[in-house]
Structures are given as C-alpha cells and as structure tokens.
Amino acid sequence: MKVQEAPNPLAEGLHDYRVADPAVMVIFGATGDLSGRKLLPALYNLAKQRSLPAGFAVVGAAMNELTDQAFRQLAGQKIHQYSRTQPIDDRVLAAFLDQLFYVKVDFSKLDDFRALAQRVRELDNTNHIPGNRIFYCATPPPTYQTIAVQLQAAGLNTGEGFHRVVVEKPFGYDLKSARDLTQTLQKVFAEDSVFRIDHYLGKETVQNILAFRFANSIFEPVWNTNLIDSVQITVAEDIGIENRGAYYDHAGAMRDIIQNHGLQLVTLTAMEPPLAFEANAVRDEKVKVLRAIRPLLGEDIEQSTVRGQYVRGWVLGEQVPGYREEKNVAPDSQTETFAALRLFIDNWRWAGVPFYIRAGKRLPKRVTEIRIQFKRPPHLTFGRDAMKEVDPNAITLRIQPEEGISLKFGAKVPSAGLRIRSVTMDFQYQTSFLVEAPEAYERLLLDCMIGDPTLFTRADEVEAAWQLIDPIEESWRNSRPPLETYPAGTWGPPSAAKLLQADGREWHRP
Amino acid sequence: MSTTVRPGTETAWHGEDVTIREVLDALEAIRARFACSEAGDDEHVHPRNCVMTLISVTPSEADELSAEQTTLLIGREHPAQAIVIREEAPVRGHKLDARIGTEVQRPQMGCPTECEIITIHVGGQAADHLAELLDPLLVSGVPTYLWWLGTPPFGKKELLDALRICDGLVVDSARFEEPHRSFHGLSRLLKVAHHRLGLADMQWSRLRPWRETIAQFFTPADRRKFLSGIAEVGVDYAGEGRGNRIAAALVTGWMAAALGWKLKRAAAGPGGVVVAHYEAGARSVEVAFRSVQKDHLAPGELSAIRIAGASQGTTFRLTVQHDPERRAAQAEPAYRTLHPTEGEDDAGFELAERRAEWHRDVLHENIESLHHTATGDPPGESRPKRPVVLSRDRRRPDSQRVLLTMIEIGEGAPLRHVQQLDREDEVALLLDLLSTGTHDEVFNRSLAEASALVDRF
Numbered sequence: 021m022k023v024q025e026a027p028n029p030l031a032e033g034l035h036d037y038r039v040a041d042p043a044v045m046v047i048f049g050a051t052g053d054l055s056g057r058k059l060l061p062a063l064y065n066l067a068k069q070r071s072l073p074a075g076f077a078v079v080g081a082a083m084n085e086l087t088d089q090a091f092r093q094l095a096g097q098k099i100h101q102y103s104r105t106q107p108i109d110d111r112v113l114a115a116f117l118d119q120l121f122y123v124k125v126d127f128s129k130l131d132d133f134r135a136l137a138q139r140v141r142e143l144d145n146t147n148h149i150p151g152n153r154i155f156y157c158a159t160p161p162p163t164y165q166t167i168a169v170q171l172q173a174a175g176l177n178t179g180e181g182f183h184r185v186v187v188e189k190p191f192g193y194d195l196k197s198a199r200d201l202t203q204t205l206q207k208v209f210a211e212d213s214v215f216r217i218d219h220y221l222g223k224e225t226v227q228n229i230l231a232f233r234f235a236n237s238i239f240e241p242v243w244n245t246n247l248i249d250s251v252q253i254t255v256a257e258d259i260g261i262e263n264r265g266a267y268y269d270h271a272g273a274m275r276d277i278i279q280n281h282g283l284q285l286v287t288l289t290a291m292e293p294p295l296a297f298e299a300n301a302v303r304d305e306k307v308k309v310l311r312a313i314r315p316l317l318g319e320d321i322e323q324s325t326v327r328g329q330y331v332r333g334w335v336l337g338e339q340v341p342g343y344r345e346e347k348n349v350a351p352d353s354q355t356e357t358f359a360a361l362r363l364f365i366d367n368w369r370w371a372g373v374p375f376y377i378r379a380g381k382r383l384p385k386r387v388t389e390i391r392i393q394f395k396r397p398p399h400l401t402f403g404r405d406a407m408k409e410v411d412p413n414a415i416t417l418r419i420q421p422e423e424g425i426s427l428k429f430g431a432k433v434p435s436a437g438l439r440i441r442s443v444t445m446d447f448q449y450q451t452s453f454l455v456e457a458p459e460a461y462e463r464l465l466l467d468c469m470i471g472d473p474t475l476f477t478r479a480d481e482v483e484a485a486w487q488l489i490d491p492i493e494e495s496w497r498n499s500r501p502p503l504e505t506y507p508a509g510t511w512g513p514p515s516a517a518k519l520l521q522a523d524g525r526e527w528h529r530p
Numbered sequence: 531m532s533t534t535v536r537p538g539t540e541t542a543w544h545g546e547d548v549t550i551r552e553v554l555d556a557l558e559a560i561r562a563r564f565a566c567s568e569a570g571d572d573e574h575v576h577p578r579n580c581v582m583t584l585i586s587v588t589p590s591e592a593d594e595l596s597a598e599q600t601t602l603l604i605g606r607e608h609p610a611q612a613i614v615i616r617e618e619a620p621v622r623g624h625k626l627d628a629r630i631g632t633e634v635q636r637p638q639m640g641c642p643t644e645c646e647i648i649t650i651h652v653g654g655q656a657a658d659h660l661a662e663l664l665d666p667l668l669v670s671g672v673p674t675y676l677w678w679l680g681t682p683p684f685g686k687k688e689l690l691d692a693l694r695i696c697d698g699l700v701v702d703s704a705r706f707e708e709p710h711r712s713f714h715g716l717s718r719l720l721k722v723a724h725h726r727l728g729l730a731d732m733q734w735s736r737l738r739p740w741r742e743t744i745a746q747f748f749t750p751a752d753r754r755k756f757l758s759g760i761a762e763v764g765v766d767y768a769g770e771g772r773g774n775r776i777a778a779a780l781v782t783g784w785m786a787a788a789l790g791w792k793l794k795r796a797a798a799g800p801g802g803v804v805v806a807h808y809e810a811g812a813r814s815v816e817v818a819f820r821s822v823q824k825d826h827l828a829p830g831e832l833s834a835i836r837i838a839g840a841s842q843g844t845t846f847r848l849t850v851q852h853d854p855e856r857r858a859a860q861a862e863p864a865y866r867t868l869h870p871t872e873g874e875d876d877a878g879f880e881l882a883e884r885r886a887e888w889h890r891d892v893l894h895e896n897i898e899s900l901h902h903t904a905t906g907d908p909p910g911e912s913r914p915k916r917p918v919v920l921s922r923d924r925r926r927p928d929s930q931r932v933l934l935t936m937i938e939i940g941e942g943a944p945l946r947h948v949q950q951l952d953r954e955d956e957v958a959l960l961l962d963l964l965s966t967g968t969h970d971e972v973f974n975r976s977l978a979e980a981s982a983l984v985d986r987f
Contacts, residue, residue, distance in 0.1 A: 028754065029788040030745035033972030034738070041750040067949075070739060073746050074937055074947035111932055115948035148937065148945055150752050452581050452608070453965065 040469030042075035043152035043181070044140050048125065048167055049159035050080025050091065054188065056098035058219075059158060062461035064099045067116040068109060069458075071466055075147035081125040081136055091122035104459045119147075127159075127166050133174035140176070151181030154468060160267075161190060165204040172208045186215040186468055189280045190271065191477065194493065195486035202479045215468045216477040220281045222460030222467075225423045225449060227475070229288045229390070230297070232417065232425060239415075240293070242394070244369045249412065251375045252391040252528055253285050256383040258335050260508075261357075265348030273359040274327075274496075277379035279489045280477075281388075283310065285419075286375055287481075289390055290365055299474040303481060310484035312367045321495040326504070326515040328358035330382040333508030340382060340508045354503055356496070357381040358512045360519055374523060378516060382508035387530040388419035402438055411442045414528070423449035539602060539631030539647055546627045550666055553628045553648065557667075560630060564644045579609045579643050580669050582964065585696070586614045587660070589680040596956065597679060598631070598647055603957045604964075605645030606635055611669050612646065615660065618653040626663075627651040660692035673697040675964060681707045684715020690723065698728035698968030700960065703780075704736070704830055709773035710911065710984060717981035720974055728968030731977070732959040737781050739933055739951050740832060740850060744785075747837075747848045747937065757789060759841030760810070763817040769829030770821050772987040773911045775804070776980075777832050778819050779987075782806065783980030784972070791815055793979070796986035806983055827852065849936040853951075 031039070045063075047055050066072050080091045096117055100108050123139050125132040144151060155171060157164050164187050177183045185205060192198025205214050220226055233239060242248070255277050261268040268276060287306040294301035316324055331342035343349060343357050358380030365375065394413035410430040418424050425447045430440040449457070467475055496503075504513035511517075511527065520526050543556040584604065586597035594616045601612035618627075631647040648667065656663055668674050676696040683689045693699060699719070706712035719729060748757050763785070765778040786793065791808035799805045799818065808815040822833050831852070838847040931954075935947040952958060 026754065028745060028749050029757070030741070030748055030785070032788060033970055034742055034745060039742070039746045039749050070742050070746075070949045073749065074935055075945055109950055111948060112950045146943065146945075148939055148942060150750065446579075448579065452579070 039071060039073055040076070040466065040471075041152055041182075042073045042147060042149045043154055043469060044077050044079060044143050044147075044149060045154040045156060045469075046079045046081055046136065046140065047156045047158055048081050048127070048163070049157070050122070051082040051084050051086070051094065052158055054158040055080070056094075057102045058459075058461045059156065059465070060095045061099050061103040062459055062465050064103055064108075064113060064116050065105055065459065065462050066466060068105060068112045069462075072116075075149050076469075077119045077121065077143045077147055077149070079136065079139060079143070080120065080122045083124065083126055085124055086122045088121050092117040092120050095120055104462075127163055127170060130170060130173050133170045133176065137174045137176050149181070151179050152183075153181065154184045154186065156186045157188065161188070161192075161201075164201060168204050168208040177208050182213065182471060183209060184213045184215055184468060184471070185209050186217055189216070189218050189477075190275055191216050191280075191482045192486065193270075193275070195483060195490045198482050198486050202482070206479070211479060212473060214479070215464075215473060216479075216482065217464055218280050218284055218477050219460045219464065220284055220419075221475040221477075222462075222464040223419065224457040224463075225417070225419045226285070226288065228425075228449075229285075229417055230302075234293050243392075245371050245373050247394055248373050249393045249395045250373060250523075250525060251289060252393065253282060253289070253375065253377045253389075254391075254527075254530055255281055255285075255377075255379040255388045256385060256511075256530065257381050258383060258386045260330075260340060260343070260382050261346055261349070263347065265346050268357075269349045269353055269355050272327075272355040273357055273379050273381065274489060274493060278359055278361070278377060279485050282377045282379055283485045283488070284477075285388075285390055286313070286363070286365075286377065289392075289417075290370055290375070292369070297474065299472065302474050303478045307478070307480050307484055308367075309365060310481065310488065312365050312370075313488055314364045314366050315488060315491065316361070316363070317491055318495075321492055322501045324362040324519070325492055325496075325501060326358070326360040326378075326513060326519055327356035327496055327501065328380070328504045328506045328513035328516065329353070329355065330357050330380075330508040331505045333382065333506075333510065335382055335384065335509040342505075342508070343382075354499075356503060358383075358506060358516070360512060360516045361492070362519060362523075374525075376520060376525075376527070378512060378527070380512055383511055384509050385530070386421065389530050390417040390419070391415075391528045392417075393525075393528075402440055406438050406440050410440045416528075424452075539598070539633045539645075542630045542632045544627075544629040547625050548628055549625055550663060553630070553650070554666060556628075556630055557646070557648070560632060560646070561644070564632075564634070568642050580611055580672055581608050582672050583611045583613065583667070583669050583674045584677060584964075585660075585664060585674065586612070586677045586679060587682075587692075588614060588616045591616070593679040594649065597677070598649065600956045600960065601647055602631075602633060602645060604960060605633070605647070607961075609635070609643040609645060611667070612648065613664060613667060614647060614649045615657075615664075616649075616651050617657040618651045621653060624653065626653075626656065658688045658691075660688070661695045665695050668695060673967070675700060675968065677701075677960065680705060681712050682715075684712055684719065689719075693723050693727055697726060698730060698964075699723075700730045700732070700963055700968065702732035702959075703776055704733045704828070706776075708911065709776050709830070710987070713776050713779075713984055714981055717977050720977065728970070729974065729977070730963040730966075730968040730970065731780075731973065732956070732963065733777055734780060734970075734973050734976070735959045735962045736954055737777060737784070737832070738962070739949065740781055740835060741784060743850050743933055743935055743949060744835065744837065744848065747935070753846070753939075755841045756839060756844075756846050758811070758813075759839040759846070760789070760815055760837055761813070761839040762836070763815065763838075764820065764834070764836040765817065766820045766822045766833040766835075768822060768824045768827035768831050768833055770802075771911055772984065774821070774830040775819055775987060776984070777830050779980040779983045780976060781832065781835065782817050782819075783978070783983055784976035786983075787972070787975040787979045793982055793986065796983065804987060806986065844940045845938075846940075847936075847938040851934045851936075853931045853933075 047059060049055055063078060096113060099113060121139060123136045125136055140153065143149060153176065157167055159167065168185065171177050192201050233243065287309040290309045291305040292308065294305045329343050333340060344351050344353055360376065360378035363375045363377065392415040396412050400407055411428060414428040416426045427445045428442050431443045433439040433441050464475060504515055506513040517527065542560045545552055584601055586601060588594040588597050594614055597614045601614065604610060605612060629649045631649065633645045634642055635645060636642045652663065674696050675698045676692060677700040682701060701716060703709065703713055703716060716731065748754060763782065765782060767774055767778045786808060789810060791810045794807045794809050796804060796806040802821060804819045806817045808817065824833050827833055834849065834851045836847065836849045931951040933949045933951060935949065937945040937947065
C-alpha cells in the first residue's frame with residue numbers, strides 16, 4: 021500500500037506552488053515537431069516560473085546523430101521561436117540548456133536503450149535524482165509499443181523512484197488497437213504511471229467547465245433535462261491539414277477530434293459532481309457519462325451522423341485548395357474533414373436532451389465552444405409580439421478564442437411599450453483575472469512530474485470512447501451515410517444543418 | 531490641480547473645489563458617452579467590465595504619479611476603477627480637486643474597455659474620513675483594495691475607518707519610514723481590523739522566490755526528513771540596524787511558523803551578528819542575522835540564506851544567494867523625472883539636470899549618513915518622512931536578477947541551480963498580491979512570528 025506523504029509545511033500558501041521531485045525526463049522524438057514547438061518551450065517556461073526543481077534534467081532521444089551541444093543549440097532555437105513568453109531570458113535559458121543532454125536512439129536497437137539507461141544513471145548521481153524517470157513519447161503513435169517494450173528490456177522501467185510514460189493522442193486507431201496499446205503499456209508501467217495526454221484538458225477554460233458547474237450553486241440546479249433543451253458543441257478549425265496529410269488521411273475528423281476532444285467536452289458538460297477534484301473521482305464520473313451515451317447502431321448512424329469533406333473555397337479572404345488536392349492525401353480519399361453527430365445520454369439528468377457535436381477543418385473560423393440551450397418559458401406572459409426578438413436563454417462556454425462565458429437572456433427594450441430583446445451578460449477570461457494563464461502543455465507536463473493524472477485520460481475512458489466510435493466508423497466505411505462535400509469556408513455540408521432542422525433546431529453561429 | 535503631464539491617460543474631466551457628487555455625475559456622463567460611442571448601430575451597448583476598485587493613498591506628488599502609472603498598467607490588462615488620493619494642505623472652505631483620466635483598451639478578443647483613474651486631492655478633515663469620501667465611488671460587487679504608498683497611520687482611527695470599506699490593504703514594509711515601529715503597527719492591524727480584511731505586503735511578495743526555493747529543496751520525499759534536522763540558519767541582508775532586518779525577520783518568521791519553532795531569545799553575537807534561538811521540539815535552531823555590504827542591493831534586501839543540518843546521519847546544506855556574480859544594472863533614477871525642465875530649451879534642461887544631480891548626490895548617494903546625522907537615529911532605524919526621491923530607487927526593476935542555489939547532500943558533489951527572479955516593479959508585485967485576494971493565512975502567521983522576533987532585536 022502506498023504511504024501518503026505528509027505535505028511539505030513550507031509549501032503551504034505558495035499559490036501555484038506545484039514543484040515536482042527531481043527527475044530525468046527522456047523525450048523520444050526530441051528533434052521532432054511536437055518537441056520543438058511545445059515540449060521544450062513549455063519546459064523552458066516552467067524553468068522560468070521556477071517550477072523545475074534543482075537537478076531536473078532532460079535527455080533528448082531520437083534517430084539523429086547529435087552531440088549534447090548540438091541538441092542544446094537546436095532546443096535554444098526552438099525555444100526562441102515558439103516560447104509563449106518573450107523575450108527569452110538568456111540566463112534562464114542558459115541554465116535550462118545546461119541540463120539538456122542527448123542520446124541517439126534507434127527504437128529498434130536495444131543497445132541504444134542500454135546506452136540511454138547508462139546516461140540516465142549518470143545523471144542520477146550528478147543531479148541528486150533518486151531514480152525518478154519520465155519517458156515522453158513525442159513520436160508517431162505506432163512507435164509507442166516498441167518504445168515501451170525496449171524500455172522494459174533495458175530495465176528502464178524499474179528501480180528506485182517513479183517511472184512514468186507519457187503518450188499523445190490518438191490512443192489507438194480503434195477499440196482493438198487501443199486495447200493492444202493499453203495492454204503493452206500496462207505490462208511495462210502501472211496504469212497510474214501511464215499519462216495519456218489530450219492537451220485540451222490542459223486548457224484553463226476546459227478545466228473551468230468543472231469550476232463553473234461545481235463551484236457555483238446557481239447553475240447546477242438548472243443543468244438537466246427539466247430546463248435544458250439541447251447542447252451544441254463546436255470544435256471548428258479554419259486551417260486545413262497543413263503537413264499532416266499522411267496521418268490525417270487515415271484518421272479523419274472523427275478520430276482526430278471527436279473521439280477525444282469532442283467526447284471529453286461532452287463528459288465535462290454532462291458528468292455528475294465528483295466527490296473531489298481528484299484523479300479517480302473525476303475520471304470515474306467521466307467514464308459513467310461515456311457509458312451512458314446511447315450507442316449509435318444501424319440506421320441510427322445514417323440519421324444521426326453527418327460526414328463531409330471540404331472542396332476548394334475561400335477561408336479568411338484567401339482561396340484554399342480542396343482536401344483531395346492537399347499533400348499526401350489520396351486523390352480519391354473518402355476521409356471526412358467534417359463530422360457531426362447527435363447523441364443522447366441515457367441517464368436521469370439528461371434523458372431526452374440531444375447533444376449535437378460538430379468538428380471540422382476549413383470552417384469559417386477557429387472556435388471551440390459549448391452552448392447550453394435552455395427551453396423557452398412555459399407561458400408567454402408578454403405575448404408573442406413582445407417576445408419575437410427573444411432567443412431562448414443560453415449559456416455559452418467559450419473554450420477558444422475569446423475564452424469566457426456568456427449568458428443570454430431577455431430584457432425590456434427602453435420604450436413606452438413592452439418589447440423584449442435578447443441581451444448578453446459576458447465574462448471574459450482575458451480581462452477578469454490578474455494572472456496569465458499557462459499554456460496547456462506547461463500545466464500537463466508539471467502534472468505529470470508531480471504525478472497528478474486528473475487531467476489525463478484513463479484506459480477505460482479511451483476504450484469507452486472507442487466503443488462509441490467504432491460502429492460509426494464501420495458504417496461510414498460502407499458509405500452510410502454517404503460522404504458529402506462542402507466548400508472550404510462554410511459550416512459543413514447541407515446535411516449538418518438538416519440534422520438539427522429535423523429536430524426543429526438550428527446550429528448556433530459562433 | 532495639474533491636468534497635464536499625466537502619463538498615458540486622457541483627461542476626460544477635471545474640477546476644482548468640487549464635491550464627490552460632481553465627480554459621480556462626471557463619471558456617469560463619461561461612461562454613458564463611451565458606451566454609446568462603442569456600440570454599433572444594430573447592437574446594444576457593451577457591458578462595463580470591472581474586476582476591482584483599487585484605491586491608492588499617496589503621500590507625495592511623485593507617489594501620485596507612480597500610483598497613476600501603476601494602476602494604469604494594471605487597468606490595461608484587467609479593467610478596474612482606480613482612485614488615487616493625495617492629502618493636501620487644507621484651504622478654508624475649499625472642498626476637493628478631482629480629475630478623471632481615461633484610457634480605452636481595444637483587446638484583439640473581446641469588447642473595448644475604458645480604464646478610469648480618478649485622482650482626488652483632498653485637504654482638511656475630509657482627508658481623515660476616507661471611507662465616507664470614497665464609498666459612493668466604489669463599484670458594487672467587486673472587491674476594493676487599498677494600496678497605501680508610504681507608511682499608513684498605524685494605530686490611528688482614520689486608518690481603521692478607511693479600512694471599513696476595503697477588502698484588502700496593500701502596503702510595502704520596505705518603504706516604511708520607521709520600519710521597526712511601523713512593522714509592529716502592521717502586525718497589530720491583524721488583531722484590530724475587521725475580520726474580512728486581507729493584509730498584503732509587497733515585501734512578502736518579494737520574498738516569494740526565496741520561499742519557493744527553500745520549499746523546493748525540502749519537497750522531494752527523501753529530503754522531507756531534513757526539515758526536522760535543521761540546526762542552523764543564516765540570513766544575510768543589506769544595510770545596517772534593526773530597521774533593515776524586516777525582510778530577514780519575515781522569512782525567519784515564515785519558517786518558524788511553518789515548522790513550529792518557538793522563539794526563545796535573540797542576542798547580539800560577535801561581528802555585529804544577531805542570533806535568534808528557537809526551540810524545535812527537543813532540538814534548538816540557531817538563526818544568525820548578518821548585515822552585509824552589497825551596493826547593488828537596497829537596504830533591507832536579502833542577500834543570502836543558508837540552511838544546514840543533519841538527519842539520520844546525512845548532512846545537508848542549502849545556500850540561496852541573491853544575484854551573486856553580477857551587479858544589477860542601474861535603472862534610470864526616479865529623481866530625474868521629478869524635475870520639470872522649466873522650458874523646452876537648453877537652459878531649462880540644464881537647470882533640471884543640475885537639480886537632478888543635486889538630488890542624486892545629496893539625497894540619494896549620501897542618504898544613509900545624512901539621515902543618520904539629521905535625526906540621530908541609529909542606522910536603519912528610520913527613513914525620511916517623505917521619501918519623495920528615494921521611494922522608487924529602493925527597488926530596482928532589473929528583470930535579469932537571479933537566485934543561485936547550491937545544494938550539498940552528504941558526500942555528494944554540490945549541485946548548482948539558477949533561477950530567475952520575477953520583475954519586482956510595483957505593477958508586478960501588486961498583481962501578484964491582488965491575484966490571491968490579499969487573504970494569506972501564511973503571511974498572517976509569518977507576520978506575527980516576525981513581529982515577535984523584531985521585538986527581541
């Protein structure tokens with residue numbers, strides 16, 4: 021049984037004080053895009069905030085032949101280019117780079133992993149590190165299993181201290197591959213040492229969904245089928261697939277966004293209050309929601325899902341090519357770049373409330389938001405004419421951009437008569453707090469170092485999500501429903517609008 | 531009241547010999563004008579966004595300018611209503627002078643906001659009734675913070691009255707005129723002010739990197755045992771005398787309160803070192819306070835902390851040093867900005883330059899000895915009553931400063947760790963304090979312990 025550590029009394033009251041034990045973080049794929057754009061800048065910013073403990077070291081591991089010095093130079097360039105905080109502080113950067121090391125690792129060669137182990141042991145001695153290790157797989161998903169197996173073979177997953185592994189979404193390609201991945205990882209690491217990153221959960225505004233719901237007493241009593249008409253979740257991107265064609269053409273919007281980000285937003289919106297903001301309590305409630313979602317099977321899939329692919333069009337004033345014209349995309353690709361679905365959560369709270377989710381590329385703007393649409397008043401006290409300009413009440417949780425929350429309600433228009441018009445009460449994250457929000461990766465990396473998995477996805481969550489998605493993917497492979505096209509810069513194919521029109525509703529324009 | 535030379539803001543209204551009612555009317559008109567001008571033809575006016583009322587009480591014109599500048603910078607990020615108050619010599623029958631400055635912010639995301647700074651000059655008895663004066667101006671439903679630049683009148687009714695309308699009081703104990711006495715006053719405020727009042731000290735905020743670094747050392751599970759093995763603590767500070775030992779006392783008070791140490795006695799030791807003896811269970815902990823000559827540090831600033839001891843046969847030593855290798859860059863001294871040129875010609879500039887140099891030579895460089903000679907107070911005991919010139923110079927906004935940590939455990943080689951210190955200008959410190967709502971139990975406990983320690987000095 022794990023003995024609970026007594027808290028450090030000197031740490032009390034240091035707000036944002038979340039200091040990890042000294043550890044070695046090994047980044048596989050350290051010369052790649054994720055490492056350069058996100059991980060190294062995030063670690064630098066943690067160092068700048070004095071959140072990295074004395075002795076913390078990073079070992080970059082990749083196929084390239086690099087010296088420590090060359091890796092430091094590369095890391096310095098990436099940090100200069102991508103750090104959230106600018107200008108770069110030279111002294112912090114120099115101190116941070118001093119603790120960066122590099123080992124060439126070919127994932128297929130056990131000897132390379134043994135050399136890595138040797139390097140890590142040396143750092144333990146010089147940096148007073150009690151054997152703590154974090155292995156970050158900033159590599160393509162198919163390599164995760166190979167890396168895990170090699171780590172085990174090289175004895176890097178055992179010994180004193182903690183041993184954690186971090187993997188990026190997508191966690192598998194379908195239910196079977198997700199289970200395979202879980203099994204492999206769990207053979208090497210305990211489940212509470214496997215950190216599956218969905219960086220959406222690191223966003224302050226996503227975490228604020230829970231604060232909004234459970235730290236306030238006025239919203240929760242109305243947060244149910246009695247007063248809520250429907251929920252709309254939009255995850256829209258204005259960009260195309262950029263240089264991810266090879267990956268995206270095998271994934272599509274459903275696997276890339278809805279299976280993870282989309283369903284995470286559903287669970288946070290719909291979950292019951294957890295007993296505490298503690299890893300398993302939160303994740304238990306999220307899994308309950310996923311399991312309560314009515315599976316889409318057979319004809320339901322044709323009626324409740326829409327898939328589309330963008331063709332040439334105009335986005336933000338520029339003409340952009342169609343999906344099939346993108347690099348590394350098959351000219352006859354059937355991959356969806358837009359997906360929309362209607363889901364129902366079969367539990368007491370949400371019975372009969374549709375959750376509409378849409379996600380897509382090359383939509384008119386980049387926006388992620390959750391809109392809680394309330395029912396109309398049961399009786400029109402002021403008459404139909406006075407109310408004709410009034411929309412139903414709605415709470416919009418804006419995840420990005422313009423992070424914030426707004427409440428729409430009716431108010432009397434100043435005049436002699438009685439006319440009601442919709443007005444908005446608005447909260448803006450950007451201007452309401454006296455502190456700057458950290459980047460999602462900063463938060464998640466620190467959580468991982470501390471060993472707090474609350475904002476990471478658990479194996480059963482991943483599996484429950486794939487259980488919902490697999491039948492839809494299978495039906496889509498059989499062209500049920502058929503793939504539609506939409507011009508880039510529009511809100512998806514016509515069937516997306518029809519999906520709601522059939523229910524007497526329409527998409528909110530973000 | 532001057533309506534020009536105000537950095538950043540545009541004077542939207544000013545009035546001399548006016549009442550608060552007139553100020554309120556002017557505010558209402560300014561807000562309505564802004565709301566209507568920003569709303570499009572087909573939309574309702576945007577809601578006014580305001581996260582707090584920040585009242586600054588300023589003892590001098592230089593402080594007033596500083597407060598206006600600071601609150602403006604805060605307002606650019608976080609829409610607030612700022613009120614800057616300065617007491618002036620009373621003139622019979624004269625009410626108050628007021629100026630409303632505004633600056634419109636147009637964030638890329640979100641609605642435009644208008645930052646308001648209301649500057650009020652008040653004289654006579656009205657200045658003793660700040661609560662009554664300011665209450666009508668406060669924004670409903672958001673917290674009100676009182677930032678007192680200089681030394682608040684501790685122990686006086688006017689301060690307690692002013693605090694009635696506030697959720698938090700922010701001071702800077704590094705700027706107290708009589709640090710030793712005023713620090714006691716600050717500590718006593720915990721007992722006499724209303725229970726909702728939060729108390730915040732910029733000095734405490736400056737200590738945060740030190741506290742974090744010390745706490746970090748003891749965070750790993752295998753080092754937690756060292757907490758009960760601490761035997762010696764050494765605190766080096768710049769400047770002489772007990773008045774310059776406030777920050778050192780505060781950081782010691784923090785450790786004592788957190789670790790349950792009981793103060794037994796404090797005595798002068800050899801070489802001008804003062805030693806405090808604490809009882810920690812069955813052990814004793816010795817804390818040595820040493821004055822050091824560090825030109826690049828302001829008097830009272832911490833220079834180094836050393837913590838040493840042993841636990842279960844393993845020795846440890848943590849040394850945290852403030853910017854040990856390099857001298858901090860000199861910021862442009864504030865006195866330069868205090869001297870108007872009296873004309874935009876060479877003669878005017880030269881005159882201003884000469885006055886500035888006199889200020890620097892006479893009041894700044896020789897301040898310690900001049901003040902000591904003038905008052906007869908021992909070094910560090912007191913500071914000039916109106917630190918017009920020195921107020922900004924005491925803290926140097928050098929963003930390149932670092933803390934160097936040396937860790938020695940057992941026979942292992944020492945581990946060196948460099949961490950950057952945050953910006954220490956008033957904007958950064960205020961933001962740090964206000965973001966936590968000024969209610970900090972750890973500060974309150976540390977203040978009480980530090981006050982007891984300062985008593986023994």
